[in-house]
Amino acid sequence: MKKGELILVLLSMVMFLSACVQGPTYVSKQKAFPALYEERPLSIVVLPPINMTSAADAKEYYATTIAEPLSYAGYYIYPIEVTNDILKNEGLYDTESSEGLPPEKYKQFFGADAVMYIKILKWDTSYFVLGGNVTVAVDCLLKSTTTGRDLWKYRGSIVVDTSGNSNNSGGGIAGLVAKLIVTAIATATTDYVPIAKQVNLITISSMPYGKYNPNFDKDRDAQIILQQQEASK
Amino acid sequence: MKIITTVAVLSIFLFAGCVTAPKPMYTWGDYSSSLYNLKKDPQEENLNKHKQVLLKIIEDSRVSGLRVPPGVYCEYGYIMVKEGKSSEALLYYDLEEKTYPESTVFVQRLKSQLTKAKEQQ
Numbered sequence: 428m429k430k431g432e433l434i435l436v437l438l439s440m441v442m443f444l445s446a447c448v449q450g451p452t453y454v455s456k457q458k459a460f461p462a463l464y465e466e467r468p469l470s471i472v473v474l475p476p477i478n479m480t481s482a483a484d485a486k487e488y489y490a491t492t493i494a495e496p497l498s499y500a501g502y503y504i505y506p507i508e509v510t511n512d513i514l515k516n517e518g519l520y521d522t523e524s525s526e527g528l529p530p531e532k533y534k535q536f537f538g539a540d541a542v543m544y545i546k547i548l549k550w551d552t553s554y555f556v557l558g559g560n561v562t563v564a565v566d567c568l569l570k571s572t573t574t575g576r577d578l579w580k581y582r583g584s585i586v587v588d589t590s591g592n593s594n595n596s597g598g599g600i601a602g603l604v605a606k607l608i609v610t611a612i613a614t615a616t617t618d619y620v621p622i623a624k625q626v627n628l629i630t631i632s633s634m635p636y637g638k639y640n641p642n643f644d645k646d647r648d649a650q651i652i653l654q655q656q657e658a659s660k
Numbered sequence: 661m662k663i664i665t666t667v668a669v670l671s672i673f674l675f676a677g678c679v680t681a682p683k684p685m686y687t688w689g690d691y692s693s694s695l696y697n698l699k700k701d702p703q704e705e706n707l708n709k710h711k712q713v714l715l716k717i718i719e720d721s722r723v724s725g726l727r728v729p730p731g732v733y734c735e736y737g738y739i740m741v742k743e744g745k746s747s748e749a750l751l752y753y754d755l756e757e758k759t760y761p762e763s764t765v766f767v768q769r770l771k772s773q774l775t776k777a778k779e780q781q
Contacts, residue, residue: 470762491695495688498730503762506731508695509738509770538765620696639685639727 456635457647463578463635464647466571468540470503472533475511475520476545476565482619485550489565489623493545496627501640505537534572541578544568549584550619562586563622567630582654583630585622686729689717711739730760734767746774 457464473493478486490511494504514520519528526544533542549564564584571578633651636643694713698706714736721728737752750771757767 470760487699488696491692491699494731495692495729498688499685501685503730503760505763505766506735506738508735509731510766512738513769536769538762540762620692624692641682641685 452653453650454653455647456633456649456651459633459651459653460579460635462571462574462576463569464644466540466573466576466578467638467644468502468569468571468578469638470505470538470540471497471543471569472505472510472537472539472541473497473507473543473545474526475514476547477526478547478550480547480550482550485547485619488620489545489547489550492620492623492627496624496631497543499640500631500634501637501643503637503639505539510537530570530572530575532572539572541569541571544570548582550623560586560588561619561622563619563626565623565626565630569634579634581630581633583626585626585629587622684724684726686726687717687720687724688729689713689720691717691729691732707739711736714739728755728759730763731756733759734763734770738770741770741774741777746778749774 473490476486476489490507494507497504511520530542533539544567546566547564548566549562551562562584564582566582567580568577569579570576636646690713694706694710698710714732717732718728718736720726733752733756737749737756740746740749740752753767753771753774756763
């Protein structure tokens with residue numbers, strides 16, 4: 428076989444193989460979330476998460492983990508402890524009532540530029556014959572209180588193997604992170620908070636930076652993993 | 661040749677010195693864990709611990725020359741309201757508004773709640 432032919436064969440093999448392994452598709456932040464770059468919100472009110480799991484305490488516990496990473500992303504986050512109390516007083520703490528309100532109301536009420544809706548999709552432990560898994564999955568949606576548009580949305584999830592074996596089901600960065608914390612939670616399988624924090628880090632890393640972050644507006648070309656349409660339901 | 665190597669090595673050190681680690685944006689201390697404990701077991705001891713954490717964040721931020729994280733002054737002020745210390749509460753509300761002017765609408769709402777409550781007393 429001539430050298431040229433060999434290269435051609437090798438090349439087509441590589442193409443063939445890479446087609447089989449469907450890796451993640453990357454997209455720039457600018458392309459994924461153009462509305463956020465247009466509107467440049469500064470202040471965000473985080474609504475009480477909508478708990479779609481059977482774990483009754485997930486809503487309260489998860490809320491303790493979200494202000495910190497959002498502030499580092501560069502946004503002004505209204506004190507969740509206080510806003511939750513106010514929403515409770517107004518009868519808006521429950522799922523349906525806070526979701527049903529038009530986003531513009533949060534501008535009138537709090538002066539917020541944007542409102543964050545969070546759904547806790549998974550917060551559970553599943554036991555197998557040997558050990559078990561802890562899964563935390565959240566779905567975040569940021570809406571403008573001026574135009575009502577979706578500014579940013581992302582879904583993050585982590586599965587952590589708590590059996591003490593090293594083979595965990597989370598791949599990529601998530602898997603790596605999960606490995607690091609698996610020992611920490613091996614003793615207390617019901618402690619979801621450290622996992623929720625990791626989910627937040629992964630999810631919020633896809634969010635364009637806000638004005639308080641030194642990289643504000645410099646991250647338009649930053650690449651993030653594109654999520655399938657079904658992920659933003 | 662040796663001199664060149666030395667200079668090269670030295671200049672690497674010099675440049676490395678220029679690239680200092682970026683300053684952290686905030687210090688949040690033990691915020692999420694003390695809040696978590698308070699949610700899990702809402703007794704006075706845990707509330708006091710959380711208050712200490714909030715004050716420590718404020719103090720540590722001052723010492724490190726950092727902006728106090730969003731909402732921290734306000735959350736502390738809100739606890740002061742619940743404890744009936746309204747003048748202290750106003751002080752912290754003012755600090756929140758001064759640090760984050762975008763919080764004005766919200767802080768004004770909290771302040772007017774406070775004055776209403778005072779009038780009712």
